[in-house]
Amino acid sequence: MNFELLLQLVINGLIIGTLYGVVGMCFVLIYKASQIVNFAQGEFLLIGAWVCWWILTQFHLPFYAGFLLTLLFMMVFGILLQVLVLRPMIGEPIISVIMVTIGLSIFFQAIMNWMFGVFVQPFPPIFETKSVDIFGLNVQPAYLMSLVISIIIMGGFAWFFKYSRMGLAMRATAFNQQVAQSLGISIKQVFAASWAISAMVSALAGVVVGMVNGVSSALSFFGIKVFPAVILGGLDSVIGAVVGGLIIGVLENVAEYVDGQWLNVGNLYTIAPFYVLVIILMIRPYGLFGTEEIERV
Amino acid sequence: MSEAAAKTEPAENAETAENLLTVNNIEVVYDEVILVLRGVSLDVPKGALVTLLGANGAGKSTTLKAISGLLKTEDGEVTRGDVIFKGNKINHLAPEAIVRRGIFQVMEGRRIVEDMTVIENLRLGAYTRKDKGVKDDMEMVFTYFPRLKERTGLAGYLSGGEQQMLAIGRALMARPVMMLLDEPSMGLSPLLVGEVFEIIRRLNRDLGITMLLVEQNARMALKAADYGYIMESGKIVLDGTAQELSDNEDVKEFYLGGGGEERKSFKNLKSYKRRKRWI
Ligand SMILES: Nc1ncnc2c1ncn2[C@@H]1O[C@H](COP(=O)(O)OP(=O)(O)OP(=O)(O)O)[C@@H](O)[C@H]1O
Ligand SMILES: [Mg+2]
Numbered sequence: 001m002n003f004e005l006l007l008q009l010v011i012n013g014l015i016i017g018t019l020y021g022v023v024g025m026c027f028v029l030i031y032k033a034s035q036i037v038n039f040a041q042g043e044f045l046l047i048g049a050w051v052c053w054w055i056l057t058q059f060h061l062p063f064y065a066g067f068l069l070t071l072l073f074m075m076v077f078g079i080l081l082q083v084l085v086l087r088p089m090i091g092e093p094i095i096s097v098i099m100v101t102i103g104l105s106i107f108f109q110a111i112m113n114w115m116f117g118v119f120v121q122p123f124p125p126i127f128e129t130k131s132v133d134i135f136g137l138n139v140q141p142a143y144l145m146s147l148v149i150s151i152i153i154m155g156g157f158a159w160f161f162k163y164s165r166m167g168l169a170m171r172a173t174a175f176n177q178q179v180a181q182s183l184g185i186s187i188k189q190v191f192a193a194s195w196a197i198s199a200m201v202s203a204l205a206g207v208v209v210g211m212v213n214g215v216s217s218a219l220s221f222f223g224i225k226v227f228p229a230v231i232l233g234g235l236d237s238v239i240g241a242v243v244g245g246l247i248i249g250v251l252e253n254v255a256e257y258v259d260g261q262w263l264n265v266g267n268l269y270t271i272a273p274f275y276v277l278v279i280i281l282m283i284r285p286y287g288l289f290g291t292e293e294i295e296r297v
Numbered sequence: 298m299s300e301a302a303a304k305t306e307p308a309e310n311a312e313t314a315e316n317l318l319t320v321n322n323i324e325v326v327y328d329e330v331i332l333v334l335r336g337v338s339l340d341v342p343k344g345a346l347v348t349l350l351g352a353n354g355a356g357k358s359t360t361l362k363a364i365s366g367l368l369k370t371e372d373g374e375v376t377r378g379d380v381i382f383k384g385n386k387i388n389h390l391a392p393e394a395i396v397r398r399g400i401f402q403v404m405e406g407r408r409i410v411e412d413m414t415v416i417e418n419l420r421l422g423a424y425t426r427k428d429k430g431v432k433d434d435m436e437m438v439f440t441y442f443p444r445l446k447e448r449t450g451l452a453g454y455l456s457g458g459e460q461q462m463l464a465i466g467r468a469l470m471a472r473p474v475m476m477l478l479d480e481p482s483m484g485l486s487p488l489l490v491g492e493v494f495e496i497i498r499r500l501n502r503d504l505g506i507t508m509l510l511v512e513q514n515a516r517m518a519l520k521a522a523d524y525g526y527i528m529e530s531g532k533i534v535l536d537g538t539a540q541e542l543s544d545n546e547d548v549k550e551f552y553l554g555g556g557g558e559e560r561k562s563f564k565n566l567k568s569y570k571r572r573k574r575w576i
Contacts, residue, residue, distance in 0.1 A: 165420075165424065168413075168417060168420060168421050168424070169421070169424060171410065171412070171413065171417075172410050172413075172421050175410045175411065175412060175413075176408070176410075177370065178367060178370045178371070178404075178408075179404070179408045179410065181367060181370055181391075181392040181393060182365065182367055182392060182396075182401075182402055182404055182408070183396065183421050183422060183424050183425075183467070183471075184392075184393045184396030184397060184401075184424050184425035184471065185393060185421075185424055186391070186393045
């Protein structure tokens with residue numbers, strides 16, 4: 001057994017897992033606030049990364065400026081998407097709303113392919129790609145940055161839900177829309193805000209991944225990866241999304257190790273999370289942290 | 298009509314100036330077909346504590362929701378008549394806009410946010426406010442409900458009485474001009490009912506919050522209130538000062554008698570006279 005490789009893979013898994021966690025939180029945010037399963041979550045990463053890449057390569061702005069512009073764009077994008085496409089769907093059957101988000105996903109992918117092509121484009125480098133040595137392990141600085149940013153975002157989410165006015169309003173809306181309205185909360189504003197925040201933070205994750213792997217349509221694959229993560233965590237639990245993300249991240253990499261060492265199936269990396277998902281859901285249908293009835297996290 | 302205008306012509310507009318809220322012959326329909334309120338009118342003078350009594354299903358909660366706008370969240374609609382607050386029509390406004398104007402409904406069954414703490418629930422009550430007084434007001438709520446201060450866990454684990462107190466405290470945080478209370482005594486022990494009613498009275502007297510109180514517990518409500526309306530099958534069938542209602546033989550029989558759950562109808566009785574008619 002090659003323990004060093006295993007350890008390296010587990011660490012990689014945790015790093016990628018925190019990113020899954022971040023995207024998972026974005027997914028849960030929308031689900032909790034408006035009960036919409038957003039199948040276009042992965043495309044938010046894709047759009048964010050492409051827009052940022054485009055601004056940086058087109059206008060040669062400093063990174064932070066391009067990045068802030070991207071966030072601004074995503075905020076407007078998220079709000080418009082909610083107001084123009086999803087608000088009219090309020091009151092429609094859940095399945096129709098799901099079909100709409102699947103449609104959006106396909107639409108955005110096609111548009112991005114059409115506008116930016118199908119080839120991987122590297123981000124203008126902001127780190128020397130030399131890897132740093134931590135406890136004898138090779139870690140790319142971009143990975144390290146990804147980890148730090150993910151943890152900051154998670155902290156930000158925790159603060160947002162606990163202390164901010166809008167965060168409390170979102171939780172109240174998730175608890176009961178009528179109660180929220182009786183307190184003077186505009187649930188339309190809450191819905192729009194949840195899409196805006198979700199789009200912005202997903203874009204951030206997209207840029208981070210883009211910096212590591214380059215930007216390509218593969219980014220939207222995150223949307224699919226995040227599914228097992230959030231379902232595992234329980235669709236409506238923010239903490240569950242993070243834990244689910246970490247589990248899926250580590251699992252993938254361990255599966256790859258097992259696969260490479262012994263099984264040689266070839267693509268266990270992609271499939272393993274779904275196997276585990278099925279098993280866990282058979283034991284805990286509401287996911288690890290999901291709401292059963294009145295018990296809430 | 299604006300308040301200022303009302304003040305300049307006190308003689309003519311005495312009634313509108315006094316009445317903070319006027320419900321003018323409203324008809325309410327749910328799901329576009331279910332007619333629930335069939336011409337309800339009532340007045341709530343500024344600073345008053347008015348109670349709305351009636352049997353199950355009479356339409357009391359519906360009346361409150363028509364005022365607070367929450368009807369719209371249940372596919373209900375005011376199809377005729379007006380709700381007038383401070384001289385302005387408010388029936389077309391969204392619930393959040395009505396909260397901002399100063400009407401706050403404490404819904405039936407308390408409806409606190411169970412997965413939040415007491416403090417978070419109170420902060421939610423102040424959602425529409427942007428001033429700096431929120432912290433002080435929280436202390437003020439704790440002076441009325443001292444036991445809430447000790448509860449640090451999730452609000453879902455509070456006792457029924459504590460939840461009701463939290464619901465009223467949360468309403469206070471909005472600094473409302475008027476509170477609509479829907480059955481605050483529901484499910485509380487007699488001792489606690491007394492306590493809650495005492496606090497409601499104090500809020501009305503000390504803070505000058507105008508109250509419209511819906512109750513099944515007619516005895517307690519009439520003790521606390523200045524004026525009362527009695528509702529049956531979507532109509533107001535009787536109204537008068539709390540004293541008049543308490544002395545009324547029919548009210549005694551149907552609402553105050555022996556605590557019996559069985560309630561008959563006013564329909565066959567000719568003994569009452571409506572104080573006021575609309576249409
Ligand atoms: N959302 C709704 N959709 C359809 N019908 C409704 C709705 N809410 C209430 N109703 C009906 O309207 C009538 C009046 O209901 P309402 O809740 O106003 O009565 P209430 O006087 O508050 O009764 P209770 O004392 O039991 O609370 C009832 O017949 C009820 O079934
Ligand atoms: Mg009721």
